[in-house]
Amino acid sequence: MQVFCILCILLYLPQTWSDDLYKHCVYWIGSKGFSLPGVIERIVLNDIPVYYYDSNMRSKMPRPKWLNSSVGKEQWNTIHDLSDYNIHAVTIALQSATQQFNLTGSLTDRNIYQGAGCCIVYPDGTYQASLNHAFNGKEFLSFDVFRRTYVAAVPQAVPYKHLRERDLVYIDKVVHYYSKTCLERLNVLKDAPEVNNTKGPEVRIIEKQKAGSIEVTCHVTGFYPRSVQVYWLGPDLQSVDKEVSDILPNEDGTYQTRKSVIVPEEDVGKHTYSCVVLHSAVTHNITRVWAGEKNSGFVAWICLAVTVLAAGTSAGFVIWRHCCTQGSVV
Template sequence: MREIYCLFLLLQLPQRSDGAVHSISGFFIGSQGLDLPDYMERIAVDDVTMYYYDSSMNTEVPCPEWLNTTEGQQHWKDINLISHHNKHTMTTALQSAIQQFNLTATSSDVNIYQGFSRCDLYPDGTLKAMLTHAFNGKDFITLDIDSKTYTASVPQAIVYKRQREANPVLLEITVAFYKRTCFERLKMFLQHAPRVNMKKVPEVSLFERTKAGSKVLTCHVTGFYPRDVQVEWVGAGLQFVDEEMVDVLPNGDGTYQTRRSVIRPEENPEEHKYSCVVHHSSVAGDITKTWVTDEHSRLAVWISLICVFLAIIGAGLLLRRFCKNKGAGI
């Protein structure tokens, strides 16, 4: 379970609130006491992995075939070089945190040091970047890019903060990366990476079940890409089911799924209309699917049967009239 938790920390992506924002994110993990490589690194554009490296790999990560420009290959070379520096950084930070928290450093103890970076490119050209570190799931230090200083989140991080700021050359390189280089790299991947701009339309289905005496409506949305999606129920008297608010989860084919559930009122359900509205970047407008109650279904069946019955009667009358007229020799 600990290994699964560690991988979850590495692979989990925060959901962007605006699908038009493009991001390049870095996930860096140094650990001890886990049956995993001591260091792992992942670089992703939006939610697509561009680069993965861990300390068990003996060779550099080869440049992908689709990145065949001179600039792209130089960026890839730099990524490989920086990953070895990041490995050293995570190891140093992990040992500093263990020491400052007065934790034992035996091989059986589990400690995890995480680094997370992100550069966001907005549609209007606005650029935002951040770098933060955490130890055993809690904030440790954060880089203030404008002031070129680190902020210690806990007293135990002050020693490592001073250590990072004691190297002004490395500090300038780091700040320059988050002010310029990461955005150049993001634009390069957006231009060349084949999966980044892929889009798949969501499939929406509705179903009803009884839970604790209440009628629960669920809107299941699946097969969509990219990850960002908005799902909401519309209708009078609906109550949201908080414990059934499901995060966006991956499917095996690289697409995503999620669901939203509500409790509908039981009084006069045939008088109400309940709709699930899905907004996704793969479609220009919203996808709206309306729930049809059993009462509505039965009404529709009766209407259909009446229509069929009237059609049969009408056809019989026409046939009778036709035969009568034909017998009169007209």
């Protein structure tokens, strides 16, 4: 579990994409000085793991059962072929970055190189692809598909940029993949049964007594896909969460999250407090009311607010369909 948590952190590169889309991403890691394999490659289709390999494994993982179609088998073979190339490329990238930062005296004892290549299709049909690299958690390099060139984010990335761009055949392959092939593969396997499963959330209220107040938590679990919105409705509520609540994975592939608020002790029993959950697997919102004396006027306000809230966000809650593509290139 510790290794899994570390990987969740290290595999992350900042992204600003919406959850209501089809997304296929390939993540790479090259590291030295960490208690991690030297090289890691992970492929996901939205939230579904498609492929995983690290340099500590004796062999590559077997093909998932849901890729047993002829097209799926063909793509799986491509994933394996490109994986060998990606492992080599990440190793070279780590070596280059390490050498350049060592020359400037800014190298640390532990270094990590990350890559993320993603293809996405938005609900309106528009398409976007990107390839981004990072070194020690900071932007290092990206690829501009239209200009057919790598863009160095820091001076230390320039030597590696030139190394990659000298291979014109390779540049052609990268451009073709991110501008055409990836979209084609997304369309081919988007209807795979394993990819289109959805599950509605289970919602329960938990309360915890505190000095002068009560912390009330709305625990939402067992939902898939990952996108969910949780709101507390009620007067004089103080949110416990300073930022957006984390959405965490369950062992069965579903997700869970929670949102807590503080209710002043003097307000307990005077008002009704409602947790409203919106998820694409359910047609209407799920509302759980925390115990307290009911106030008819306030209840009417709650109902109106929930109606407006649901109406305002229903267009954004498109049920996820997921798409697959073959392996990508670093």
